[in-house]
Amino acid sequence: MACMNxxxxxxxxxxxxxxxxxxxxxxxxxxxxxxxxxxxxxxxxFPKNDIRxxxxxxxxxxxxxxxxxxLTTGAVRQDIVAISLERKNAVVNFSVESQVEVSGHYLHxxxxxxxxxxxxxxxxxxx
Amino acid sequence: MxxxxxxxxxxxGVAAGLIMLLxxxxxxxxxxxYTPGDTHIPDMQLEQLGSDVLAMMDTPNAKDDDKSDxxxxxxxxxxDGFRAAFLDYCNMTAGDTDDLHMSASVTYRSGDSVxxxxxxxxxxxxxxxxxxxxVTRWVQLSExxxxxxxxxxxNRSQAVLVEVLLWRA
Numbered sequence: 001m002a003c004m005n006x007x008x009x010x011x012x013x014x015x016x017x018x019x020x021x022x023x024x025x026x027x028x029x030x031x032x033x034x035x036x037x038x039x040x041x042x043x044x045x046f047p048k049n050d051i052r053x054x055x056x057x058x059x060x061x062x063x064x065x066x067x068x069x070x071l072t073t074g075a076v077r078q079d080i081v082a083i084s085l086e087r088k089n090a091v092v093n094f095s096v097e098s099q100v101e102v103s104g105h106y107l108h109x110x111x112x113x114x115x116x117x118x119x120x121x122x123x124x125x126x127x
Numbered sequence: 128m129x130x131x132x133x134x135x136x137x138x139x140g141v142a143a144g145l146i147m148l149l150x151x152x153x154x155x156x157x158x159x160x161y162t163p164g165d166t167h168i169p170d171m172q173l174e175q176l177g178s179d180v181l182a183m184m185d186t187p188n189a190k191d192d193d194k195s196d197x198x199x200x201x202x203x204x205x206x207d208g209f210r211a212a213f214l215d216y217c218n219m220t221a222g223d224t225d226d227l228h229m230s231a232s233v234t235y236r237s238g239d240s241v242x243x244x245x246x247x248x249x250x251x252x253x254x255x256x257x258x259x260x261x262v263t264r265w266v267q268l269s270e271x272x273x274x275x276x277x278x279x280x281x282n283r284s285q286a287v288l289v290e291v292l293l294w295r296a
Contacts, residue, residue: 011139018146025153032157040167049178049262056185057265057286064267064284072284076267079236079286086241087234087288088263 050088051114051121054080058094058112062127067098067108090116102126169295170260173227177262177293180216185264201233201246201266201289204273210247213291228252228296233272234288235280244278246289252296259294 057080065073077094084092093113099106107126114121184197194202200209209231218225230249235242266289271282 008135015142022146022149025150029153029157043171044167049174052178053263053265056182057267060265060267061286064269075281076284076286080265082236082239082241083234083286083288087290 045118047088047090047114047116047119050090050116051119054084054092054094054114055112055123058096058110059127061094062096062108062110065096067096088116090114100126170258173293173295174260174262176217177260177291178264180213181262181264181289181291183216184212185266197264197289198266198268201287202268202270202272204246206231206247217293226296227293229291229293231289231291234290235272235285237279237281242278242280244274249292253294257294257296259292261290261292263288263290265289 061073061076061080065076080094081092084090091113092115095111097109099108110123110125110127112121112123112125181197184200185195187193187195196212197209199205200212210229213229213231214227217227217229228250229247230245230253231247232243233246235244265286267284267286269284271280271285272287274280
């Protein structure tokens with residue numbers, strides 16, 4: 001085949017380069033399908049509203065009962081603990097101490113614990 | 128005889144044209160890609176809306192008001208009032224009203240067991256296949272709520288959990 005014209009090889013080589021380039025572009029498009037998957041899952045998994053709910057419930061409790069510790073408050077606390085476990089699959093607990101002076105205000109030291117197996121949330125707050 | 132020497136150039140031109148079209152299409156289509164992350168955004172927005180509505184209903188109307196609307200609805204078992212107020216707040220938009228629907232239940236503790244009663248039933252748009260979101264709110268009552276017969280709740284100060292299922296029909 002000594003006399004064969006080989007001028008067309010450049011075109012074949014260019015075709016190969018373009019094909020490889022398109023292949024990489026296709027790979028990038030393919031990867032983009034997964035963009036945001038873990039982000040969305042993370043946002044949905046994080047129990048933001050559950051934690052806010054619990055904080056509101058504890059602060060309502062402090063508004064009503066303060067640092068009192070008797071049969072009535074024990075029952076309400078048990079309500080929150082039992083219903084959280086049943087309906088929100090979360091282990092929660094909280095405690096309220098009697099008022100202490102913080103920068104001239106009398107506030108209850110409150111500790112809140114929340115754990116649903118994935119997210120753990122602990123808070124110490126003066127309310 | 129017709130000379131076909133130009134055919135190779137024609138084919139190359141067509142191939143180059145196709146490659147350019149394909150590249151332009153790929154480049155333009157990358158600016159908007161619908162990913163699985165986007166499908167959750169309406170759910171997240173609906174959940175936020177429902178939580179906000181419940182938080183607003185759980186806020187007393189005036190400083191010397193000791194109970195919120197939500198507490199009154201639960202304590203009096205006023206399910207029609209609750210449904211009307213909740214849907215009114217939910218469906219309010221800047222333009223036409225939205226088409227959101229809801230059902231609600233209340234969870235309480237009685238002794239060692241946790242019970243639940245239907246507070247607001249689902250309307251006739253409910254098929255069971257809606258992608259509903261659940262929003263909740265704790266409500267503290269000073270005595271047992273007035274409920275339908277057949278639901279036994281202890282008469283004491285207690286915390287109950289209001290759960291609302293919210294969906295767009």
